Amino acid sequence: MRESAAERHDRLLGLVRDRGSARVSDLASLLGVSPVTARRDVEELAGRGLLDRVHGSVSWPQDAAPGAAGPGATGGGLVLGMLAPSSTYYFAEVIRGAHEAAARAGARLILRISDYRPQEDHARTEGLLSAGAEGLLVAPGWQDPGDPAAFGDWIASLPVPTVLLERRPTAGSPLDGLDRVCSDHAHGVLLAVRHLVELGHGAPLLMARADSPTAVAVRSGYAEALAVLGLRAPQDVIDSVPAELAPDAFEEAVRALREAVLSGVATAALIHNDVDAIQVVQRLAELGVRVPEDLALIAYDDEVAALADTPLTAVAPPKREVGRHATELLVERLGQSTGAPRRHLTLLPQLRVRDSCGARLP
Template identity: 40%
Template sequence: MTEDRPFAHQRRERIVDELRRHGNVRVRDLARLLEVSEPTVRRDIAALDARGLLTKVHGGATLPTALHPGRTPARRNRPGTAPLTIGMVVPSLDYYWPRVVSGARAAAMALGVQLQLRGSSYDQAEDRRQISRLIEAGQVQGLLLAPTLDGEGVGEMVDWISDLPVPTIMVERQTPHWTPTASQLEWVRSDHALGLEMAVRHLHEHGHRRIGLVLSESSPTSAHLARGWFKACAELDLPSDFLVRRAVSLHVPGHRRIIEGILDRCRRSGVTGLIVHSDPDALSVAQYLTEQGVAIPDDIALVGYDDEVAHLAQPAITAVRPAKARVGRVAVEMMVSRLVEGRHRPGQRVLVLPELNLRDSSVKRPESL
């Protein structure tokens, strides 16, 4: 199905990855690899060339030979100076974050800066260790951070980050409360609240008037999704009481029992559309529904969030996809701008809009209407 082929931003990320790996790429090879036409690949290469991420040549592309016109050189043209180095600490290297890192690396390559990556965990103590190691090495001029900002000690963590000796920008994070210290921190993150609104409005447009939301218990994203949920339900005059905060992915002990309880509540309350965060949880729900003979989307429509593996389900799951690579790119561009312009640049806080990828789990086929 065409939905399983990479979308434009996915294709372009793959092209940049192949370029970094091989140094040059050919249109013919990329078309075969990505399962698209050669004109489509040429359009992708032209778009990447316009952003300075590669140099278009006859029949393919090579690594960029210069910065994109109009961008501030990151010390590249200053004789005798080393390139800027930006440290990046992310909580995971196997889900969600690889695409953020890929975008950051692409921007760093285009701007002529180096990126030092460190993996952490969803733990403040480990965050501090990894950040401290980068600082102590004395090689980074700025930091992109995705710290844990829930639980105890959040205020202390924010103060500690604010006191670091190099500029910092938070990635997919923002301080949960206003304080004089927190008010000075910059961040770039996905607009998850809007993403959830998009999911609710999509189901509403397809006739669903009782919708449920299943949120991950410990994800930093959940608070933003809950805000989007209540906002969308209020504006559409929908009940907002069906909000479950439980993890239901396959590795969670007792996940089948939890899903059974959620679906029993769906039947009793007349819910016909369900939004599940995140993808592994949505796949677990889809698998259980199929085993129980519940038709998707005829009996219940399903929408996931994150769009990391939603396309692997049967049927493929409609999902909200945060622009992860774009978040990484913007974070690097913001940091380079801050390092080059210094205190003269006003602080920035950027929201990056997600998109809704429609698949078979939420839209009934014509013969079912």
């Protein structure tokens, strides 16, 4: 199976962490990739603050905790392990927040990426424990609704303190008794729906993916928001898929949204996520539907929404703060007795208003 970019980034970070520093040309050889690919990977990771880059070499960040250069380094600080489903997009900021908090606490953070393959979560977490992790931050690579039951029981029996990140287990399950830090996506959706209604629109349409816990939470939050505001969905949720993976299905979804606008079914929409939203806006323009003139639109995630031709209003989950608070909670947990009460910390997203929701009814 071809290695994903996330897996390659994981290996690159591991090589630099273990060595303290490395030449980019040496990393290309060790990773078995071209120098161009290695430079591109290094630039991306350095841009996210996960590496420092100087004169053709990279090093573990200077603000990292004592002992961050690798297992053989000295310093005696705590070693924290983090399992994330990806090192890009949404979780890049979660990782950054965790890294910053670990550095402030004098701890070393080591990272493993599952690339959204939940069947590999257990083995990668065992790798963190073997590397000396004394506490764990775990964001399982769950995608399907059945994944927590199929690939989650082992988390509750981990031998070290564990904090779940951006995951809400089934109420009453063993995982529900763990510490966790999550964004309140239902609140974020409510902010978006309420804003559009206050602009004079009826209930907005939802166009959303169904391939991640965030997507599932956005869908359920949409139903809750409509109930809170006493609204009825103008039609069924439009299922969204990545344009690059399923172009025909993406085109079908865009045309369904176009038809809803042209028929007067809806004048506003919420789209998860904002990469999809940018591509939807571009395709709608080609099909004669303009944002915001014909359709008021809000995106969900706010990773790249501000970079669209028409900057997109977006719901921004507190990603970096999730990583920071989870790490602080884990460090605190490691210093407490085993009988201390567990905590569920929920952080509220923000609505960042830009140009794309300016449409109003005549």
